[in-house]
Amino acid sequence: MISLTHDEWQVIYLSCKIALFSLSITLVPAIGVGYWLARKQFWGKSLVETLVFLPLVLPPVVPGYLLLISFGNQGVIGRHLSALGFEVAFNWKGAVLASSVMGFPLMVQSVRLAIELVDRRLEIAAMTLGASRLKVFFGITLPLSKTGILIGAMLAFCRSLGEFGATITFVGNIAGQTRTLPLAIYSLLQQPNSDDKIMRLMMISIGVAFIAMWIAQWYNRTQRNRLTQ
Helix, strand or coil: CCCCCHHHHHHHHHHHHHHHHHHHHHHHHHHHHHHHHHHCCCCCHHHHHHHHHHHHCCCCHHHHHHHHHHHCCCCCCHHHHHHCCCCCCCCHHHHHHHHHHHHHHHHHHHHHHHHHCCCHHHHHHHHHCCCCHHHHHHHHHHHHCHHHHHHHHHHHHHHHHHCCHHHHHHCCCCCCCCCCHHHHHHHHHCCCCCHHHHHHHHHHHHHHHHHHHHHHHHHHHHHHHHHHC
């Protein structure tokens, strides 16, 4: 059995806490944006899609720096938040924001693809029978796309666990506040004779990501088998 130090437990707890908070605040907006992109046609849609998915292709330090100049204590938005006593730079709340920005596009894409696979004829039939759009969404669209939503949630969760560039740029590498698993591994790489600690954290990172993805794939396979029976 792996024996972990107090600092290592703190890193694991903080990483999971940030990933779960990130997932909780992006879940509903990602479903909304994914549905909007899947079902609506409007002028400028390509521009909106580009902006939503841009963090996937940008170097992570770029979104991190944009967050810093926007939400830092002297940033455009951050200075107003600071005046209200709410600061996000250089603490775990900022790490949640950075993880959310980087994980949001993954979840939107997964939700969008899942909704696009829902047969629109089912939705139209329900509306012709008098169901409102809201009832159709919660009664038909959402249940039929729940597998894609779950996979997107797992991807966003794992992306949050592995977030490095935007986090270290925006909130730094502060022990007990922003030092998540990848930042802790990076810190240990700068220290001599840290191979054992690095290996333990690496195995934990791989294990958590593996379990999350295994659950998503198992659920996906179970749902497919249920539909084919």
